[in-house]
Amino acid sequence: MKVLLVGGGGREHALAWKIVQSPLLTQLWCAPGNPGIAEFAGCVAIGAEDIPGLVGFARENGVELVVAGPEAPLTLGLADACAEAGIPCFGPSAAAAMLEGSKAFTKEVLDAAGAPTAAWRRFDDPVAARDYVRVRGAPIVVKADGLAAGKGVVVAATLEEAEAAIADIMESRVHGAAGASVVIEECMMGEEASFFALCDGVRAVPMAAAQDHKRVGDGDTGPNTGGMGAYSPPPAFTDAMRDEVMTRVVEPVLAEMARRGSPFRGVLFVGLMLTATGPRVIEFNVRFGDPECQALMMRLKSDLLPALLASARGDLSGVELEWSADPSLVVVVAARGYPGAVTKGEPIGGLEKAAAIPGVRVFHAGTAQGADGAVVASGGRVLGIGATAPDLRTAREAAYAAVDALDWPGGFCRRDIAHRAL
Ligand code: AMP
């Protein structure tokens, strides 16, 4: 089978690594890919958001499955354009990708599905929003309704913070049009976990759970990031919780999406708060998490490709996924300054030495090929150092030994990935 993978980050490196292990694969291309992916796939210079370019390439090259890594091409209609061209695509239609694109839409679907989530209200008017938070009191959560690159959420400990967030989002428009309206939510307490389920529009197959580390600094301090590390499985997320999330969240949400005429295919990323009264939904994403995907792929024993194809074709019946009992973790190595401005172009040495450590896999995220062929840093999150071992402590030691084998003074990482489980 000929496959086109869309994206070029650490998540896509992990997906490419699994896909090339499939005996069904004849050829893999990645658009745009990265130097890590280029070691085993053809990287083509088409942007992940260039929908006509991607579909045109797929047609000309007889691609039999398009796999979307990030959400942007999905919200722009990649799956719809593939459907028109008669090419199966792993990932939802633009209409179903609204589960990531709009927080208010997601809350409506959750309520209609009867799924456990925080009480909420949506406001187009900052005055009404402020009145509401004064009535509800703090702590309270203020969210820009639209996509704000993961930065549109303020968990306000005080009323002043909540009111400042409303002013920033709705009046100063710090996230642009995404702040035309806000969603104000009850603040849920507990540990967070991300759970993933493959969906075909009707059925869902549970994958595994992982725990991300969103803050940039050790001990969960500093600004939010795209994720500084992840591990799987998180011990706080039990098998009973998984079953509860499948029956109370994933299955009813699939039914509700189908009822609305936009059935969900692809991977549903369920962001959960594990509260004292059980798991409750924080948010959905319509793609794998990054870096959660890297941790998941290191534990997946089954062939990924037929499962992706079955989801894309709308028939997951008979698909079951087998997971290694060995835990995995991934430590993100970022360029100094991340999540703010970073320096690009610095060479990264020691990659082979790091990859030679038993149990370790180096995933490229924000790297590029320098003029002399050397791998250089070219983004915020630059590498993901994955490791797996019979126990989490050993996996963590291996991952940090690999980090220490790198020769890149401009990089930094959190030193406490998986601290909640150790
Ligand atoms: P989101 O972009 O919706 O995932 O929110 C980003 C982060 O804000 C989440 O990972 C949580 O840590 C936090 N958060 C969002 N909604 C709530 C809520 N209702 N209660 C508590 N924390 C929340």
Ligand code: GLY
């Ligand atoms: N690591 C969080 C995300 O992918 O959204």
